[in-house]
Amino acid sequence: LNVEGLVPALAQAADLALDAERAAVVGELLAAWLPAANELSRKMSALEHQTLLPATVFTHASADVDG
């Protein structure tokens, strides 16, 4: 994965100052991680998983409902 131009653009989008040296270091990590993250996104986009909620939603425990 070529992230050469990607890292400065993402840093700009995040309002994060990254010089060329930092961008190179971050780019190496990002290049290693993004393919697997995209693969996981493809898996989770499959029809069979369409109804799954993320693990970050409010669960409304019975204690909350009961007050």
Next chain:
Amino acid sequence: MAARNYPELLDLSLAQVARLIRRRELSPVEVTEATLTRIGAVNPKLSAFITVFEEQARQVARASEMLMMAGHDLGPLHGVPIALKDNVATKGQRTTAGSKILADWLPESDATITSRLRRAGAVFVGKLNMHEFAWGGTSDNPHYGAVRNPWNTDRFPAGSSGGSGAAVAARACFGAIGTDTGGSIRLPSAINGIAGLRPTYGRVSNHGIVPLAWSMDTAGPMARTVEDCALMFGAFAGHDAADPASANVATHDYLARLGDGVEGLRIGIVPGYFFHHLQPPVHAAVTAALKTLEGAGAHVVEVPIDNIHGNISAQLTIESAEPSTYHQRWLRERPGDYGADVRSLLEVGEMLLATHYLQAQRYRTLLRNEFLEAFKKVDLFLCPTLPFTATPVGATKVVIENGVEEDMLSAIMQYTGVPSLTGLPALAVPCGFDADGLPIGMQLIGRPFDEATLFRVGAAYQALTDFHTRAPKV
């Protein structure tokens, strides 16, 4: 109270020390003094402690002794020397989280886990070194020194609770508190040859603990025996209204079933994952542990988890995005105050897309559902804690098989990521040594809030083996 020699004292388990103190056969002053002497001897070699509470520990020990002699029993940890990872707040005492950024932070109040341990009678002997802000698995800390493994000081202690693991193994405290997001209790427990519990998410309050990744952070006990961990855990587990993620679920007597054995228990293994891609000595030791438990009456059952592959990516995504959110201001105002590795990880966490993060969080639901379904067929799962033994201090790559170098961070979470993502409890238990004398650990994974079964199985295993009784020669 009769005087004892220090090495003999320090080889006692936490539970043994607690029992002797309560029977007035051991003085809290004596055991605290022995511990402080040991810290003084080993800490220059291990860098396990950031702060040692010499005078305070002595004062508390003296008060503990007077209370005990007056018939006043504070609780199950009365007079027992314990240490805390340095991301756990201690009122008025420096809590650095292993960072330069918090080097001078004096919390205004205790973390809930700190106050509960105080109430149980613990004597705090110090604050333990760790991977900076808990974001990493080596404890190679640029600000307070690289923590070293007491079994071989050229090797790493894993992390992020590396100081906790090294100090307990080196007999520099009888128990320690660690925190675990992606494996930070279990990894240093395995690598240092001790036991350590990552509780069910929400079982132990995170109030007053410097966060790493909110949706996966936990805190738990690390000690030489499973009984010690159970004893400590009972002192601080349970609901805390101050932590919004705390679960209001009843706790148990975690010591009650330690002697029940494993007869009839069903131990699950995940084919194609749990015993694949690991160093041969680790494979041999964990396989032997499984056979030991089988010999004691447990049944081994293969249970496929169809979507277990992908867990490392999900772990990396969540464990990057959440810390990068917490650290967003400091990363812009004080980037040079982070160590190089943590700074890079925080920066890359800002590069991931919201969709990556949310798909990873949806994957957690998928993986958790599969494990909950699998728990209809088994009582617990067993696998290695990590696929390799201790690497040299400073290493960022590891060779697991076929001479291929792999990135340390991804490799180290091969097995610990599963409980972290699913919120399930997991116990690391020492189960062997490699040819170089470096410890190996297995991981037991349980049903939600069923830490008691993990303690039961771990204790049964330790009753049949002696790995936990061996001491490093540091």
